[in-house]
Amino acid sequence: MFRRRTSRDIVSSIIIMKVPAVVLLILGSVHLVSTESNCLSLLSMLISGETQLPELTIVVMINDVPVEYYDSDIKKFVSRRHWRKNDTIQETHLRNDVALHIHNSMKKELFILMKKCNETEGVHIFQGVAACDLENETLGKFFVVEAFDGEEKYQYDALTHTQNTLVPEFVWNEEKGNQRKAIFTNMYQPLCVRTLRRYLQEDKNILLRKERPRVRVIQKTEPHSGRTQVSCVATGFYPRRVNMTLLRDDRPVPDRELTGGEVLPNGDGTYQLRRSLSVSEEELRERHRYTCTVSHLSVDNKLDVSWEPEAPADPVLISAVLIAVLVLTALIITAIVLCRRRRHIGRQNDRPAVRYTAGQTE
Known part of the structure; x- marks a missing residue:
């Protein structure tokens, strides 16, 4: 409370x-x-x-x-x-x-x-x-x-x-x-x-209590630049002393490229820490692996959490899939139309003939 x-x-x-x-x-x-x-x-x-x-x-x-x-x-x-x-x-x-x-x-x-x-x-x-x-x-x-x-x-x-x-x-x-x-x-x-x-x-x-940090790597698009922000986040830990490193392909990212780094209090008596890196579209295409590593008194070994950008979609493959989907859709529509037409003709052929005379129907 x-x-x-x-x-x-x-x-x-x-x-x-x-x-x-x-x-x-x-x-x-x-x-x-x-x-x-x-x-x-x-x-x-x-x-x-x-x-x-x-x-x-x-x-x-x-x-x-x-x-x-x-x-x-x-x-x-x-x-x-x-x-x-x-x-x-x-x-x-x-x-x-x-x-x-x-x-x-x-x-x-x-x-x-x-x-x-x-x-x-x-x-x-x-x-x-x-x-x-x-x-x-x-x-x-x-x-x-x-x-x-x-x-x-x-x-x-x-x-x-x-x-x-x-x-x-x-x-x-x-x-x-x-x-x-x-x-x-x-x-x-x-x-x-x-x-x-x-x-x-x-x-x-x-x-003297020890609270284990929860570590994750999150990414979001920066609204103004369109770049991707990769953030290393640790929260819920106590005591305050913590070491955090953001790795790119197992090599530490230089501090000059990072923002954040201030340990802040949570409302429950624990602490949080965030360090962020702004990544360009070109770097994303290079598919670097980003790892957040955290050391704290509450854990014996380092906590490591990794994130790797997904492979960019192949435009040729996308075009081929779209064409295949369009062709398949056209074939299905054609088949449905032909099927309905045949049913309609069949019902007309099966209908009995009716004759009319001057006051009587046969």
């Missing part, structure tokens, strides 16, 4: 959609490290300027599922688990303190960036992604990425405690570096791991 979207749901979607592409690539690579990998990520967005949105919004996600929400108006984390009404995980007070610390830190960094870029007016967005990844119950990755108005400015590896920044003002001195190392080691890292494990334990039926 579908839930009505609240303003917090919409804000959560805005945060996820506005995360820079480089951040999503880094976050996506965490999930693809191992089939036994699970990730807790915290997506935050700080807005400077007049908008209808809260100044700070935060979404906590387990793998690709939003589980908690925070904004600077309500000043507390609330559950986004629609399968557990009003149920929040433990240690919310500690996470609320973390959110307050994030708010203060992001405000300082945003002020530095706006001043440095001479952008003190208008609406500006400062975003951050913090994520910890468990691989077979071992902390494999723990990092922070930050961006200003859609451009990445800062990275921090919280396991090796190394930073990479394009902003000299963000470079720590030894004292600040030791402080940041202590905070991440003694507070953020244990909290991230504990929260992730508890969610995976309490909601494993939701967060």
Whole structure:
């Protein structure tokens, strides 16, 4: 059953959609490290300027599922688990303190960036992604990425405690570096791991489920060009991570020839993906074989579905068939006419003669 979207749901979607592409690539690579990998990520967005949105919004996600929400108006984390009404995980007070610390830190960094870029007016967005990844119950990755108005400015590896920044003002001195190392080691890292494990334990039926994709190859005529669109479609799968390749005669079709490729949500909590290729009439006559191949955690082997254009009809053969049909039709009609004429003549010959006299019939 579908839930009505609240303003917090919409804000959560805005945060996820506005995360820079480089951040999503880094976050996506965490999930693809191992089939036994699970990730807790915290997506935050700080807005400077007049908008209808809260100044700070935060979404906590387990793998690709939003589980908690925070904004600077309500000043507390609330559950986004629609399968557990009003149920929040433990240690919310500690996470609320973390959110307050994030708010203060992001405000300082945003002020530095706006001043440095001479952008003190208008609406500006400062975003951050913090994520910890468990691989077979071992902390494999723990990092922070930050961006200003859609451009990445800062990275921090919280396991090796190394930073990479394009902003000299963000470079720590030894004292600040030791402080940041202590905070991440003694507070953020244990909290991230504990929260992730508890969610995976309490909601494993939701967060760790695997739904097998349904794969098919469909084709349709493009109304304006008359070309044929061949589409590889996978739907109904979970988790979100999936690999799809469209092959032409067992060779991958170059990405530049394809359209689509964005994983989209279905209404039932699963996902769908479509990649399409526009094929000319000449290519159809060449009768290439197109194969959609999909890899997903729910299946051991790749799923392959193929489609091959039908052989074009021979015009000489079509003409011969049409002539034969016409000749046969003419013969049938002629036979029917002759048969009816013979029957009519036969009935006339079999009719008895009648004579008439002056007042009597014989």
